[in-house]
Structures are given as C-alpha cells and as structure tokens.
Amino acid sequence: MMIRSLLRRCLNALALLGVISIIAFYLSKLVPGDEVLDYLSLDDSKYAASVDPLEQRKAYARVAKKRGLDLPLFYLSVLPSSYPDSLFLILPVSDRHTLKKWARSTNKKEAVMDLYRDLQSGLRHACPKADTSDAANQLCQTIRELMNTPDLFSAHHKILRTYHLLSKDSTAPSGTMAILDKFNHHIEQLIRSPQKLKAMEWLPSFYWHGSHNQYHQWMAGFITFRPLTSLIDGRNAWSKIFDALKWTLLLNGLAFILAIILGVLIGLWSGTYDGLKKESVINIILFTLFALPSFWLATLFIYFLSSGEWLSIFPAGGLGPYHGEANFFKKWAVLLTHLTLPVLCLSLGSLAYISRQMKQSVINQFHQPYVLSLRTLGVSEKTILRKHIFKNALFPVITMIGGALPVLLSGSLIIEVIFSIPGMGRLMYTSLVAHDWPVVFPILMFGAAITVLSYILTDIVYKWADPRVKSMET
Numbered sequence: 282m283m284i285r286s287l288l289r290r291c292l293n294a295l296a297l298l299g300v301i302s303i304i305a306f307y308l309s310k311l312v313p314g315d316e317v318l319d320y321l322s323l324d325d326s327k328y329a330a331s332v333d334p335l336e337q338r339k340a341y342a343r344v345a346k347k348r349g350l351d352l353p354l355f356y357l358s359v360l361p362s363s364y365p366d367s368l369f370l371i372l373p374v375s376d377r378h379t380l381k382k383w384a385r386s387t388n389k390k391e392a393v394m395d396l397y398r399d400l401q402s403g404l405r406h407a408c409p410k411a412d413t414s415d416a417a418n419q420l421c422q423t424i425r426e427l428m429n430t431p432d433l434f435s436a437h438h439k440i441l442r443t444y445h446l447l448s449k450d451s452t453a454p455s456g457t458m459a460i461l462d463k464f465n466h467h468i469e470q471l472i473r474s475p476q477k478l479k480a481m482e483w484l485p486s487f488y489w490h491g492s493h494n495q496y497h498q499w500m501a502g503f504i505t506f507r508p509l510t511s512l513i514d515g516r517n518a519w520s521k522i523f524d525a526l527k528w529t530l531l532l533n534g535l536a537f538i539l540a541i542i543l544g545v546l547i548g549l550w551s552g553t554y555d556g557l558k559k560e561s562v563i564n565i566i567l568f569t570l571f572a573l574p575s576f577w578l579a580t581l582f583i584y585f586l587s588s589g590e591w592l593s594i595f596p597a598g599g600l601g602p603y604h605g606e607a608n609f610f611k612k613w614a615v616l617l618t619h620l621t622l623p624v625l626c627l628s629l630g631s632l633a634y635i636s637r638q639m640k641q642s643v644i645n646q647f648h649q650p651y652v653l654s655l656r657t658l659g660v661s662e663k664t665i666l667r668k669h670i671f672k673n674a675l676f677p678v679i680t681m682i683g684g685a686l687p688v689l690l691s692g693s694l695i696i697e698v699i700f701s702i703p704g705m706g707r708l709m710y711t712s713l714v715a716h717d718w719p720v721v722f723p724i725l726m727f728g729a730a731i732t733v734l735s736y737i738l739t740d741i742v743y744k745w746a747d748p749r750v751k752s753m754e755t
Contacts, residue, residue, distance in 0.1 A: 290740060294733045301729045302503075306496050309722045310354065315374050317345045319512050319718075324348075334425050335408040341373050349498045356497065358488040365390045366488070371397070375429055382431035388476040396467040400424050403460045416453035419443060420460070427464070437468045503726055509719045513712075518720045521708060522727065528600075529704035532620060533693060536627035544632050545678060548639020549671060555644055564633075571633035575626050579699045582622045595622050598701035623700040627693055635678070642674040649673075679739065 310316075324344045345351040353369040360368065363384050371377040376397070383393045403424045410417035423443040430436040444461045447453050502509065509518035547563065554560045570578075584590060587597040601619045606612040646652065647670065655665050694706035701707075705724060712720040 353490045353494045363388045365394050387471045416450045433472045512717045525705045525708040536624045540628040540631040544635025548636040551640040552643025567633035570629045576695045579626045646670040
C-alpha cells in the first residue's frame with residue numbers, strides 16, 4: 282500500500298510539473314520582444330554588420346533554425362480556419378503577425394500566401410541591386426514596409442505611390458514594374474470583397490506536429506541540461522545557475538540550521554515553562570523579530586554593525602577576498618564573517634514560527650495519556666521530556682523541513698541583493714531586470730521541480746518516522 286501511495290504521489294507530481302512547464306513555456310513566449318532578435322547579435326555577426334535587408338532575413342532564418350525557433354510551439358496547433366496552414370513557418374515573426382491580420386480581414390488564406398511569396402521574390406530581385414540602383418533601393422524599401430503593414434488599404438496605397446515614382450525612372454531594372462503590377466493585382470483581389478466564411482469554416486483547424494515542436498525541445502533541454510545562452514554575457518545559463526546555487530545553499534542552509542536548532546530549543550523551553558513571565562517576554566521578542574521586514578532588518582544591521590556610524594564589526598556585503606586565502610580555515614573565516622549578517626536576517630524572522638510550532642507540539646504532548654502513565658510509574662520529568670516528548674514533538678518540524686527545501690534552493694532575493702551575495706535570488710533579480718529570459722525560466726522551472734519533489738520527500742520521511750501514518754496507509 283505504501284509503494285502504491287508513493288507511486289500515485291509521483292505520478293501526480295509529474296502531472297503537476299507538466300502543467301507548470303506548459304505555463305512557464307507559454308509565459309516565455311509572451312515576454313516582450315522577438316526571441317530570435319535577442320540571439321542574433323550573439324549567433325550571427327552578419328546581421329549586425331550588414332544593412333542589406335535580404336542578408337538580415339537570411340541571418341534571422343539561420344539563427345531561428347539553430348535555436349529551434351522555426352518550429353511550431355506545441356504538439357498540437359489550433360488555428361482559425363482563415364489562417365494559412367503553414368503559418369508557423371513564416372519568419373520573421375513580424376511577417377507572421379502581418380499575415381494573420383491580412384488573413385483575418387479577408388478570409389482568403391491562399392491569396393494571402395500568394396502575395397507573401399511574391400513579396401519574398403521581390404526582395405530577392407530588388408535588394409541585391411539596391412546599392413547600384415535607386416529604383417531597386419526604393420522597391421526594396423517598399424517591400425519591407427509592405428511586410429509590416431497590417432492594413433491592406435495602406436499597403437495598396439504604398440504600392441500605387443511606388444509605382445507612380447518608378448514609372449518615371451528610366452534607370453529602373455528590368456522587371457521592376459512587372460513586380461509592382463503583380464503586387465497591385467494581388468492586393469486588389471484581397472480588398473475588393475472579403476470572402477465570407479462558410480458554416481464549417483467557422484470551426485478551428487487542428488494540426489498535429491508530433492515531437493517536432495518548440496515545447497518538446499525546450500523540455501528536453503531542461504531534462505538533459507542542454508546549454509542555454511545567456512543574453513547578457515553569452516555564457517551557458519546552467520553554468521551561471523549552478524555557480525549561484527552553491528552560495529544560495531550555503532547562505533540559506535546556515536540560516537535554516539540556525540533557525541531550526543534555536544527554534545526547537547526555544548519551543549521546547551517555552552512549552553515546558555508555558556505561562557511564566559520570562560516565557561511571555563521571549564515570545565514578544567520573537568514575534569517582534571517575525572514582524573520586522575527582512576530588508577529593514579538588514580538595513581538596521583548594516584547601519585549599526587557595519588557602516589561605522591555606530592560599530593564596524595561585520596562587512597557590509599559581498600563574500601570578501603576568500604580566493605586569496607590558501608589556508609582552509611582562513612578562507613572559511615573570511616566567508617563566515619561576511620555571511621554572519623545575512624544569515625542572522627534570514628534566521629531571526631523564522632524563529633517565532635518554528636518555536637511556536639514546537640511549543641504547541643510540546644504542550645499537546647504533555648496532555649497525552651502516555652505522559653500521565655509515565656509519571657505514575659515514577660519516571661522523572663527530565664526523562665519524560667528528553668526521551669518521549671521531545672521525539673514526538675519533532676514531527677511537525679519534519680513538515681517544515683520539507684517546505685523549507687525550495688527556499689534553500691531558490692534563495693532569498695532581497696537579502697542576497699542587499700548584501701551582494703551572488704546566489705540564485707540575486708541572479709533571478711539581475712536576469713529579470715536585464716530581460717535575460719534564458720536564465721529566468723530555467724530558475725523558475727528548477728524551483729518548481731524542487732518544490733514538488735520536496736513535498737514528496739516530506740511525505741516519505743514523515744511516514745517513515747511516524748508509525749501511526751504507516752498504519753493508516755495499511
């Protein structure tokens with residue numbers, strides 16, 4: 282039964298991660314800008330060096346193919362019947378948006394695609410001659426404008442204007458006027474009378490792409506840790522994430538251990554001496570620390586203990602020159618000195634919650650029948666507390682440990698930024714500010730996976746530690 286329960290939880294976790302991954306993927310596609318353009322300066326220097334629009338389009342297509350951005354988004358596409366079947370193949374993305382509007386306004390998807398193919402042919406004819414012919418340059422610029430003009434009437438006006446200008450130019454390359462005539466013919470066919478959709482054409486069209494899609498490649502990259510290029514410095518995004526992860530684990534791990542040890546001890550003491558005046562004073566202090574925002578507590582620590590205005594005991598931020606220390610103990614002395622204040626900021630706020638949970642658990646154990654039985658047998662209070670109550674009262678803390686694991690790996694954004702700790706939180710912040718999405722979304726998925734898996738781990742540990750849970754399963 283326990284194995285079946287574990288298997289069911291694992292399947293539910295995989296389903297949840299699948300849903301999260303789909304949401305994250307579509308969010309990554311909804312961010313402002315063009316994803317291919319973000320990579321062009323890194324992957325293809327010809328794009329930046331060339332002013333030829335035809336060369337720029339070729340560079341765009343090369344980068345899109347290299348990054349798999351010329352594939353459909355998902356396994357299944359659902360498109361309005363008025364859209365062309367091969368819409369996902371249209372690049373650049375700005376052309377795709379224009380074709381959508383042309384198709385939606387006319388309901389003539391075949392004619393729209395014919396016009397687009399003729400525009401591409403016109404680019405290949407005119408743009409290579411743009412440096413030697415003003416007429417060719419004018420035609421090349423007009424076609425570029427047409428491909429970014431969603432309103433067909435405006436596009437028609439631009440064609441007529443260019444036709445009028447070039448008809449007076451005797452130096453225009455052969456075939457120029459014929460190209461404009463063809464454009465004009467297509468546009469007039471589209472704008473004369475929009476075709477009404479038939480009854481069946483109101484239904485959407487479904488297209489199955491199999492594994493040849495962007496989401497499949499995206500998820501495969503996460504699972505295999507395939508290199509991702511950071512848009513800031515061109516480094517592998519996974520390398521940046523794992524470099525930051527070690528500092529997040531160190532910082533939050535120290536804070537978590539400190540908070541658990543102090544919280545359990547204070548909770549055990551508070552539960553034992555519940556109602557005493559000194560216990561009430563400790564509770565007030567703990568809840569005051571819990572109520573203080575972490576960024577304000579960090580600012581107070583820096584002002585009073587680092588700035589020199591009052592004291593200058595601890596460094597204000599960073600990790601210090603630990604690289605220059607050859608001795609192991611000296612290196613860790615430098616690191617721990619710099620981590621003292623951020624660790625305190627992260628742990629003090631958790632003390633009230635952990636100690637409160639432990640206190641309530643201890644008080645509940647004191648009211649259990651087995652405690653009365655032990656007292657009747659003459660067992661001392663210290664022995665009851667140490668050997669029985671303490672162990673049984675720790676079960677709620679196990680749940681908190683599982684819930685804290687995602688925090689250990691995702692990092693504390695505010696504290697890491699204030700104290701300049703190069704952890705996951707700070708990396709997430711700098712990547713968001715710089716719109717470095719190849720770093721942002723792996724961190725998001727990494728955190729989601731750890732969160733889901735940590736709760737499964739918590740269930741396993743809890744069932745292993747508490748025999749009552751095992752008996753309920755069976």
